Amino acid sequence: MRGVNKMSILINxxxxxxxxxxxxxxxxxxxxxMKEYGTNIVAGVTPGKGGSFVEGIPVYDFVKEAMENHxxxxxxxxxxxxxxKDSCFEVIDNGIKFFVLTSEGIPDxxxxxxxxxxxxxxxxxxxxxxxxxxxxxxxKLGAHPGSMYLEGRVGVVSKSGALSYEVGKTLTExxxxxxxxxxxxxxxxxxxxQRDAVELFNEDEETEIIxxxxxxxxxxxxxxxxxxxxxxxxxxxxMIVGRAAPQGKSLGHAGAIIEGTKGTAKSKIETLTKAGxxxxxxxxxxxxxxxxxxxxx
Amino acid sequence: MKLYEFEGKRIFKEHGIPVPKGNVLTSAxxxxxxxxxxxxxxxxxxxxxxxxxxxxxxxxxxxxxxxxNDIFSQELKGEPVRAVLVEEKADILQEYYxxxxxxxxxxxxxxxxxxxxxxxxxNVAAETPExxxxxxxxxxxxxxxxxxxxMANKIGYENFKEFKMLINNLYTAFxxxxxxxxxxxxxxxxxxxxxxxxxxxxxxxxxxxxHEDMHLKFIKEQKxxxxxxxxxxxxxxxxxxxxxxxxxxxxSDGAGTGMLSLDLIKDAGGEAANFCELGGITNAxxxxxxxxxxANNKNVKSILIVLxxxxxxxxxxxxxxxxxxEEKGLNIPVAIRMCGxxxxxxxxxMKQANIPTFNNLLEAVNYAVTNAGGE
Numbered sequence: 001m002r003g004v005n006k007m008s009i010l011i012n013x014x015x016x017x018x019x020x021x022x023x024x025x026x027x028x029x030x031x032x033x034m035k036e037y038g039t040n041i042v043a044g045v046t047p048g049k050g051g052s053f054v055e056g057i058p059v060y061d062f063v064k065e066a067m068e069n070h071x072x073x074x075x076x077x078x079x080x081x082x083x084x085k086d087s088c089f090e091v092i093d094n095g096i097k098f099f100v101l102t103s104e105g106i107p108d109x110x111x112x113x114x115x116x117x118x119x120x121x122x123x124x125x126x127x128x129x130x131x132x133x134x135x136x137x138x139x140k141l142g143a144h145p146g147s148m149y150l151e152g153r154v155g156v157v158s159k160s161g162a163l164s165y166e167v168g169k170t171l172t173e174x175x176x177x178x179x180x181x182x183x184x185x186x187x188x189x190x191x192x193x194q195r196d197a198v199e200l201f202n203e204d205e206e207t208e209i210i211x212x213x214x215x216x217x218x219x220x221x222x223x224x225x226x227x228x229x230x231x232x233x234x235x236x237x238x239m240i241v242g243r244a245a246p247q248g249k250s251l252g253h254a255g256a257i258i259e260g261t262k263g264t265a266k267s268k269i270e271t272l273t274k275a276g277x278x279x280x281x282x283x284x285x286x287x288x289x290x291x292x293x294x295x296x297x
Numbered sequence: 298m299k300l301y302e303f304e305g306k307r308i309f310k311e312h313g314i315p316v317p318k319g320n321v322l323t324s325a326x327x328x329x330x331x332x333x334x335x336x337x338x339x340x341x342x343x344x345x346x347x348x349x350x351x352x353x354x355x356x357x358x359x360x361x362x363x364x365x366n367d368i369f370s371q372e373l374k375g376e377p378v379r380a381v382l383v384e385e386k387a388d389i390l391q392e393y394y395x396x397x398x399x400x401x402x403x404x405x406x407x408x409x410x411x412x413x414x415x416x417x418x419x420n421v422a423a424e425t426p427e428x429x430x431x432x433x434x435x436x437x438x439x440x441x442x443x444x445x446x447x448m449a450n451k452i453g454y455e456n457f458k459e460f461k462m463l464i465n466n467l468y469t470a471f472x473x474x475x476x477x478x479x480x481x482x483x484x485x486x487x488x489x490x491x492x493x494x495x496x497x498x499x500x501x502x503x504x505x506x507x508h509e510d511m512h513l514k515f516i517k518e519q520k521x522x523x524x525x526x527x528x529x530x531x532x533x534x535x536x537x538x539x540x541x542x543x544x545x546x547x548x549s550d551g552a553g554t555g556m557l558s559l560d561l562i563k564d565a566g567g568e569a570a571n572f573c574e575l576g577g578i579t580n581a582x583x584x585x586x587x588x589x590x591x592a593n594n595k596n597v598k599s600i601l602i603v604l605x606x607x608x609x610x611x612x613x614x615x616x617x618x619x620x621x622x623e624e625k626g627l628n629i630p631v632a633i634r635m636c637g638x639x640x641x642x643x644x645x646x647m648k649q650a651n652i653p654t655f656n657n658l659l660e661a662v663n664y665a666v667t668n669a670g671g672e
Contacts, residue, residue, distance in 0.1 A: 026608070030608075033638075081503065082506055104577045105503045105577065106503065107475055107501050107503045107504035107507070108399055108475075108477050108501050108503065108504070109436070109472060109475055109501070109504065110504075111404070112399060112404060112405065112406060112436045113436050113437070115404035116404065116405065116435050116436045116437055117437065119404075120435075120437070131607050131608070142607075143607030143608045143638075144607060145605075145606065145607055145636075145637045145638055148636075148637070158553065159553065160551055160552055160553020160554070160556075161551060161553070161607055162549070162550060162551020162552070162553050162554040162605050162607065163551065163553030163554055163557060164553075165551075165554075165605045165607055165637060166553075166554050166557065166605055166658065169605070169636065170658075186552060187401055188399070188401045189399055189401045189404050190401055190402060190404060191404065193402055195402075213553070215552075215553055215556055216556070218401065218402075219402065220401075220402055223402060239557075241553055241556035241557040241559075241560055242556040242559070242560070243559075243560045243563070244559040244560045244562070244563035244569070245556060245559060245572075246539070246541060249539045249572075250537070250539075251537065251539060251552060251555065251556055251572050251574070252537045252551075252552025252555055252556075252572070252574035252576070253552045253553075256552060256556065281560070281564065282557070282560070282561055282564070282659065283557075283658070284659065
């Protein structure tokens with residue numbers, strides 16, 4: 001395989017992609033944008049639309065048929081929430097090892113069934129409700145605007161999609177490139193977590209510095225901090241948003257709510273600081289911390 | 298959607314979970330259909346009802362009407378009491394806590410049980426977490442026998458068969474109604490077996506398409522208690538709007554960037570008047586509706602709009618902003634940071650309408666804060 005020492009985490013230049021829900025409005029538009037970026041989309045699946053083409057890409061009725069005709073490494077789904085569960089089972093049953101689930105609003109019980117089944121079958125899931133993942137200059141799966149990213153050696157994991165664009169843009173404008181940028185989704189239930197991404201970045205030869213973007217509510221960042229303290233040898237820079245958030249009000253993401261003293265930005269920042277993580281207050285500080293770690297100005 | 302206790306108990310009963318005999322009253326004049334001793338319980342959606350005085354015992358010596366009048370006159374954490382549940386008083390041997398919910402980070406269902414149930418469960422969790430037994434299980438197998446045996450053993454409940462039936466019934470209720478939480482606190486043992494004295498059920502709004510009738514029934518019932526008959530649901534949007542106390546109006550097209558903007562406004566010496574995030578549906582109308590909500594707050598002296606389009610298109614956003622300005626006027630300073638998908642098209646639309654845009658987020662924040670009169 002080409003580019004053995006050019007592996008970013010999870011996806012790279014040689015990744016062959018299957019798009020679920022490729023004929024839908026969102027699926028077709030995103031397929032076009034991903035293809036323009038250089039992502040190798042080899043096939044799509046929409047039940048009942050087999051034999052047609054989207055952006056020149058062949059569409060099949062079943063994942064099995066797409067697999068028989070193409071080498072497929074990863075899948076991304078734009079299937080509407082009510083139909084997500086069955087289509088996810090189909091992808092998982094076909095042995096695809098990495099699956100990006102962008103759909104938002106899937107019932108929690110379905111999400112639990114999907115993620116539980118994926119775990120049993122060994123499929124790594126990103127999402128649901130994720131903006132996706134981009135390996136700048138190589139491949140993008142999802143909504144990350146290509147122009148905001150630059151190939152390089154900083155790995156970025158975020159809960160929020162928009163925040164991962166914001167930080168990507170700021171890094172890129174400062175000339176700081178990224179190995180891979182991914183968003184895990186707003187929750188309240190996740191496949192990959194920030195901890196899982198940190199683990200992959202720590203093992204990834206392409207990644208030199210890890211950026212962790214979190215927010216108030218829940219305990220994912222604390223779990224990542226625990227992992228970092230015990231295992232991570234690379235420098236980690238974190239930004240936790242919601243420092244100025246009020247108590248007891250949910251801010252856009254299901255889990256972004258402070259109740260009592262749990263899940264506050266303050267407590268997360270303390271836990272991360274104890275784990276040896278550098279803390280930034282805004283995206284521009286992330287840049288300056290990275291530059292000082294690298295010893296450049 | 299959170300359900301009232303009496304609504305949750307209806308679901309419990311349908312799934313074979315024992316609850317006390319009782320009836321719901323919507324006024325102090327309604328008939329009580331059980332005999333003393335009975336428990337009179339305010340029906341509110343906020344927690345901490347017991348501590349706040351929302352539960353009274355009618356022992357037969359005191360006057361039920363006085364107790365009812367007292368409870369109906371209460372407000373619990375700002376929520377007026379609009380319904381009361383009167384139930385036969387159970388003969389309690391021991392109180393337990395039992396719930397089923399999801400754990401997000403491991404994506405598993407989770408049973409939580411404790412032999413220390415009752416109003417102080419939060420303190421138990423904080424002070425003696427070892428008394429709370431948690432058991433993750435796989436949704437495909439459901440809770441297995443050995444797991445249920447383990448829990449029964451750890452909380453010291455000896456009738457395994459009965460406990461197993463209760464767990465299985467509760468799990469069926471959880472799953473078949475697409476709930477995100479079913480909680481019994483307290484679950485009590487009585488000479489006649491286990492009884493659910495309370496019920497907390499939260500239904501998943503995302504699963505409404507599978508339970509349209511049930512959701513609609515609960516929504517109408519809750520609105521009717523609030524005195525709203527023939528309730529018509531507002532047209533669906535995905536906007537999250539949270540009022541705050543400052544003077545900088547804020548709109549973002551992402552939750553994370555919205556929270557970042559709140560922080561940056563504060564760091565710049567200002568204070569946000571609200572949090573407003575567009576959510577999953579991002580089109581010109583959503584932008585228009587968001588501006589309408591934010592600009593209608595009289596405290597707002599400037600507006601900060603933070604846009605970074607992935608799925609969201611900047612030409613749509615620009616069209617929403619321009620139409621709002623044309624139709625409603627926008628006579629306070631507005632700082633718009635616009636970038637991402639269809640950025641050039643969006644900026645061109647803004648330019649035609651003579652509305653300036655920013656590229657840099659911190660500059661936009663500073664402009665909005667300075668013009669609101671902050672430092």
